[in-house]
Amino acid sequence: MNGRLPITLQIVLALLLAIALPLFFIEGAYGRHLITITLIFCSLAVSLNLVMGYAGLVSVAHGAFFGIGAYCTALLTVNQFSFITSVLAGIVLAASVGTLVGLLTLRLRGHYFALSTLAFTMVGVIILERWDEVTRGARGVSNIPRAGSFSIAGFDISFKEFWPNYLLVTGVFLLFVMVSNLIIKSPFGRALLCIQRNELLGAVYGVNIVKVKLQVLALSAAMASVSGSLYASYIAYVSPNDATFMRSFEAIMSVVIGGTGTIWGPALGSFFIQLSPELLRGFESGRLLILGLILILIVRFYPSGLAGLSLQLWQALKVALLTRKTSKEVVHAVKDKSAP
């Protein structure tokens, strides 16, 4: 573990940071809106990282899984069902569809897997646009109620307010991080590694490749659906645009830029992607060009992404402060330590 913090401590620190952001650093309704939305997309990226980062399956279907959650919550809650019912419905539906996608793509890897999940997402959008009676077609669903309210010890807590909703969104994101971490440090995580690196070796050593693939796709799809549910209830409006492959690509970019297969990378990447319109405001239509350039540079020179970069900087800082080495020696020591 070369001196990294234990995961529970990392999660507590992340929680404190998440609470501190709107308290001290972010002002105004727009800033609060941005950070809420960003955290929702963080959980989507974490769910994608589970299949993309650990099992090596680049799924373009996660926009559709997100859409399943968003539409389940939208359509059920406008029809007076509770938020929680709609989330559970989304989980069940997304997990089933995830399993189905898994069954159809069992023998596919790499680009072929990505392309067939892309096709699946496009079919999903067509269904949303054409099945008018159920999905309300291209108009989308509006006036989706917020998650609701409950009372604890005499306090009425309503998710219509910023803080309860923000803490809910943060809680889901941190729960997903915890789930990912439990998974990779278990025999199931080893099985995922086999799927990514060497299916044959895995099979010979007892991994039921088919079962593990379907399970991880189902779990990841269910997680993506939960982020979709949070999104729908927060934004109060969903349309087929929320379930397109653009959403998938955004999530994929977040994972790649943040660091594929790292615990916090997908979240770092999501912040980068969601805040880039603000950071690059002066460039207008050149924004996508700059994002694309950054993506290429990271894939080429920094496959461990922002997470790997910050870890290296942190280690460099530690080495520099503790040992007073010259800059060259520091670079050397850090390179040795952070080898994959």
Added chain:
Amino acid sequence: MSNILTVSGLSKTFGGLIAVNDVSFNIPRGKIFSIIGPNGAGKSTLFDLLTRVQEPDTGEIMGDSGSLLKLPTHDIIRHGIARTFQHAQLIETASVRDNVALGRLKFRSNQLSSALFRTKSFRTAQALEDTQLNELLARLNLAEHADTVVSKNSTLLRQLTAIAMALASEPNLLLLDEPMGGLIENEVQGLMSVLRKLNNEGLTIVLIEHRMSAVMSLSDYVMVLNFGRRIALGTPNEIQRDQSVIEAYLGASDVI
């Protein structure tokens, strides 16, 4: 003397190529059984058939608990058969320890639920696994390399890692595919003594190998394949005198 594996009439063709042609043999329990033959003789394909990586066209493979042909690939390891691959197939980005730990997968529930809800039995199993892995790594002199990434390791270390992974599954039958390929002479000697020790402890070993001196000194039995056919089977002494073997494979005695 009982057989740990009984193979009869096994055949496998790829398109027009007959890789394994009506091969029958028994592997006696507790012995070292070697398979030799020129490149392309069907040795590795035979391993693929025994471990259900490939489906045979005809033939039968009987283990202790009946026909292996009824089992899916991932159940073979649970019937006590572990194998290595030519050029040591490993998870290249992982450490020696994490690779060897793959061998313990069969003892662990790799259920998703047990990963998410760390029950007491999960934690006990994890602790047991850690001590057993440490013992095994120490036994094969891998302890000091346990945290190195395998892609950067020497051929010998990679072979030992692959063997340790197989041993971690506590097999009754160990199939080794050219474990001495690319090793220098004193490394071969070291590996031979490891294999001898394992065999003395009761492990049955099937060895595919091109180093004739090692094969002849280690093996109880040697089977020779040529173009997918079994052309000889016997003790090392018998094989070295067999005229058809000398013609097909051993040729000039300099390889012996």
